[in-house]
Amino acid sequence: MNRFLILTIACSFVLPLFGAAQEKKQPTCIVKIQVTEESTHQVTPVMVCIRNAKETQARVPPIGDTAGAPTEVPVFMKGVEYKNDKNWVGPVRMTNGLGSNENRSSLYGLKPSIPYWKEPVMYQTSGDFSIELPPGKWHIGIEHGYEYIPISQEFLVANNQSHLTKKFLLKRWINLPKRGWISGDVHVHHPTNKPEFKDYLLEYGRAEDVHLMNMLEMGHHLGTDFKVEGFGEKFILRRQSRATEMTYQILRDGNPSKIRRIFASFSACGTASQFMVAERVPASAKHGKDRRSMLTRPDL
Numbered sequence: 651m652n653r654f655l656i657l658t659i660a661c662s663f664v665l666p667l668f669g670a671a672q673e674k675k676q677p678t679c680i681v682k683i684q685v686t687e688e689s690t691h692q693v694t695p696v697m698v699c700i701r702n703a704k705e706t707q708a709r710v711p712p713i714g715d716t717a718g719a720p721t722e723v724p725v726f727m728k729g730v731e732y733k734n735d736k737n738w739v740g741p742v743r744m745t746n747g748l749g750s751n752e753n754r755s756s757l758y759g760l761k762p763s764i765p766y767w768k769e770p771v772m773y774q775t776s777g778d779f780s781i782e783l784p785p786g787k788w789h790i791g792i793e794h795g796y797e798y799i800p801i802s803q804e805f806l807v808a809n810n811q812s813h814l815t816k817k818f819l820l821k822r823w824i825n826l827p828k829r830g831w832i833s834g835d836v837h838v839h840h841p842t843n844k845p846e847f848k849d850y851l852l853e854y855g856r857a858e859d860v861h862l863m864n865m866l867e868m869g870h871h872l873g874t875d876f877k878v879e880g881f882g883e884k885f886i887l888r889r890q891s892r893a894t895e896m897t898y899q900i901l902r903d904g905n906p907s908k909i910r911r912i913f914a915s916f917s918a919c920g921t922a923s924q925f926m927v928a929e930r931v932p933a934s935a936k937h938g939k940d941r942r943s944m945l946t947r948p949d950l
Contacts (some may be wrong), residue, residue, distance in 0.1 A: 683816055697773065713782050735776075
């Protein structure tokens with residue numbers, strides 16, 4: 651009887667304390683983020699980093715979890731599965747700080763992967779998503795390839811605010827397709843044996859404004875890590891995007907020499923490559939071999 655009385659009294663103290671702890675849980679605000687392209691006014695996928703203005707730890711949609719450790723190579727080797735969900739987030743890519751060959755090439759040292767990108771990481775988004783954030787001052791970085799001016803802004807989530815909408819406009823600094831150039835990557839390693847893998851590659855291409863990716867098998871002297879479905883015209887996969895009025899495609903040809911003009915950019919398994927434009931000239935042309943020129947964008 652005494653034991654029951656003691657247990658009852660103890661619960662009478664513990665339960666109110668538990669309830670008080672639940673009540674003290676920090677409220678959050680649902681922040682709706684929408685990114686549109688200036689000339690088409692269409693929502694477009696982008697690379698994003700959201701963090702508290704006083705911290706370096708990124709938060710990811712939809713519930714505002716901390717990003718945690720950057721995604722490592724084995725995840726890409728296994729294959730990234732895309733989900734047709736506005737709040738789906740791609741791998742968290744380390745873009746600053748000392749990394750390893752598992753999460754960021756050690757060749758960068760302490761330099762940023764992309765000269766104009768100061769955020770610690772970036773992750774792929776639909777460009778139209780929601781994230782739960784507590785009150786405070788927040789920072790968002792938005793990137794959409796080399797032809798668009800990156801966005802770096804702060805915004806405030808007020809106390810007791812339940813909903814907030816933030817809209818951002820992507821502006822071009824140059825339009826290379828109109829000059830006869832397209833952005834692409836002729837050396838990409840990633841499995842393609844699932845529809846979700848192909849969707850990931852195509853959507854990643856849209857987020858980075860990479861219009862063409864040449865898929866290659868990956869292996870070494872001991873064997874092949876993974877194979878692509880095949881090579882040639884029948885294995886080309888295309889997807890039209892209204893947001894940029896361009897066609898994004900995966901080319902499984904294994905022969906990039908067939909591409910007349912290519913603007914080297916991001917890799918599906920990496921973070922960045924050099925910003926180089928190469929025009930392939932017919933052998934009968936005056937200069938004979940490839941002509942190459944380096945483009946640089948202002949440090950924005």
